[in-house]
Amino acid sequence: MNTESSAASCMALSTAAGSGGTGQVGDGILSLVELMSDALLLFDGHGTVMYSNRAAKVLAQVLSPQDGDVRRATLSDWHPHLIPEYALDICRDRGSWSGEVELGAPNRPARALLVRIQALGGADAESYGMWVRDVTVEHSRELELNQRNSELEVALAKLGSVQEAVLKSEKLASIGQLAAGVAHEINNPIAYVKSNLNSLQHSTLQLLSEVRARLQGSPTDQEDDIDIDETATEIKELIAESCEGVDRVIKIVRDLKDFSHVDLIENWVLADIHAGLESTLNIIWNELKYKAHIVKTFGELPLIECLPSELNQVFMNILMNAAQALESYGVVTVTTERSNDNVRISIGDDGKGIPEDLLPRIFDPFFTTKTVGEGTGLGLAISYGIVAKHHGTIEVTSVPGQGTLFLIELPIQQPRSPDRKS
Template identity: 55%
Template sequence: MRFVNGSRSEGADLLDSLADALHDPMLVFDAGLRVLYANDAAFQLVARLHGATPAPLDVVGAWHPDLVSPAALAVAATEGEWVGEVSLPAMSEAHPIALRVQLVALRSAGEARYGFVARDVSADHARRDELSNRNAELKEAYRKLKGAQEQLIQSEKLASIGQLAAGVAHEINNPIGYVHSNLGTLADYSRHLLTLIGTYEEALRSPGPAATAEIAELRRRFDIDFVVDDLPALLSESREGIERVRKIVQDLKDFSRSDRGDGWVVADIHRGLDSTLNIVWNEIKYKGQIVKSFGDLPAIECLPSELNQVFMNILMNAAQAISDQGIITISTGSDGGHVWVAIGDDGEGIPETNLLRIFDPFFTTKPVGKGTGLGLAISYGIVAKHNGRIDVTSTPGQGSMFRIVLPVKQPAAPAAE
């Protein structure tokens, strides 16, 4: 110990005063754990541990049996220092006292001495536990929010299908109607052909002019030549009708399903656009002509059902923006590691004051009952989840253009599911 000015006695008194002023407990003890010095903070610590100040406090173990472990002392003796944490139960406190301890080997007149300095880090531990608890609560809140968001997306999807139900039913009823009619005609054809076959069998068993005449009469009466020409056409038309129904039902199934838990897949954007057009066709075919200009696109990593919902919302908005007859354009292309889909219309357009709000939840200019104001907000969220963006340009009286840009491959961890 060096004293720059003043005597050793004065320096020792000053150091003693400084040690007592510190908030950190300090002890000095010898190799036999006999306490040689303790500051005021050390006595305050022992009072907290025991509920009172025990006596005598001549050895470290009397302060607390776990205050200095043999292992810590051994490390300090061999390496000169041990730093670590100890947790000590306190009689008067609900939680253990956590101490950050520095144990230092000292030398005095050739004898081993040890210095013990501790800092109470209980508050730090409490804050860390509190942060851990808050983090767990935030994770749970995020999980619930995520579930609510997915439910909202699914609800909006089903609501869209509900709005399209009449049109979809019409699209299904048309082919079902002529298939049903064709089946009645095919039943008549089958009955006539079976009757004719039976007559041929009789003629083979009893050939003669009478049998030949009967066959000729049946062919005339049943108009067999027309049946032979018409039957393949009826079968082909019926097959096309059933295929049309099957395609609509499959597209509805694909659209209405939830992507939750299915994971990200590599899918064809053009197939999704065609599938969505098939669902909304009855809603837009009376409003506008569809003009498609599809580029050469790579398959992209995505949630297909959710992207189809985006396409549906924008296509339906385009149809509703056309008051009488117009044109809806669908263009696609690729640019580096991204693909884009542009859906435009020559409808009434969007005023500039509304253009800034179209992605706000519950914002809608449609009459009550015609829209929830969630379609574009949900679409924006879906595209954002795909690490993409939606750009909108519009001129009142001339139409609007929505341009969706999506990455071909998602980052290593797509917007977490």
């Protein structure tokens, strides 16, 4: 039974007891009322108290302590503001009033009381029953709880910005780690372009002196005698190889630019998922080439509405995980297909797989099975967030010892909603 209804019942019982409910039942009711922990009072229209139970007397002592057993004849002897002035008017009008009353007193802590007044009627004069419950403790607990809640909200907001900062720094760290790989990728072609230029310089000078000697009609030294056709072919090859090297550098730089293009404002555009996958594969080629054979099976895909640089980060995280899961030279598959209004991108590897008990945890921030320095455990957490932002899903299936497959499904068009700038 809730407090209000129990109070109402008690009042009804008191009324019964007070209006002739004599005998065993009446006495029983009165003893019960005396034992209640809530204060009960009966008073008339002038506020003259006709009956108060034991709890009411205790409450009176708490509200306005008095020496000895001073009789409290009226409600204001309990406390001048025990009930608001309008409460009785409402009671006369509607039959009852209830509310919360806060009573302050100098040098005493304020008390919070739940008060309900019920008009009981009467032949000659108005009479009322009043039920009072001291909820000071609950009240202060509620206040404390509210304060804790606001503190928690502040802490949560702070945590949110810390998490954002951590994610940003992780993004920077992984881009930094990639930069080392990319530098290596650029170094290779640059090194052979440089060595080709040295050979070119040597061959060209040789060729020039041969041509000069022949033009002047002076016989050249037998040892230095060169075959002009052979040297010309060599020069052509050196130049072609160097051009290829320079093209490779241009491509890497272009991919890096595409890949690391971080929009300060979220820039939703129509983008080609295949271009994103290709540029990501190029960027992390240094990490993959000695570890895996890449099998690409690209289907027909439309352009999709997305944040391309963020999706590239998802592809990078999953591809890097695949490479790191391979214990020996293996296969990494990248497959795409359209499925109704979505596109599906699956990235698989035949690496060590994920134990069943760890599968539910891999998207948790900071969950990693890698050594310190090798993994921070944020790659998949970031990826999950990015895919969710795209209203997509990311799922994983894995068989320990056989491999892992990540399946990302993204809508071709983003749902229109007020929370998205389009």
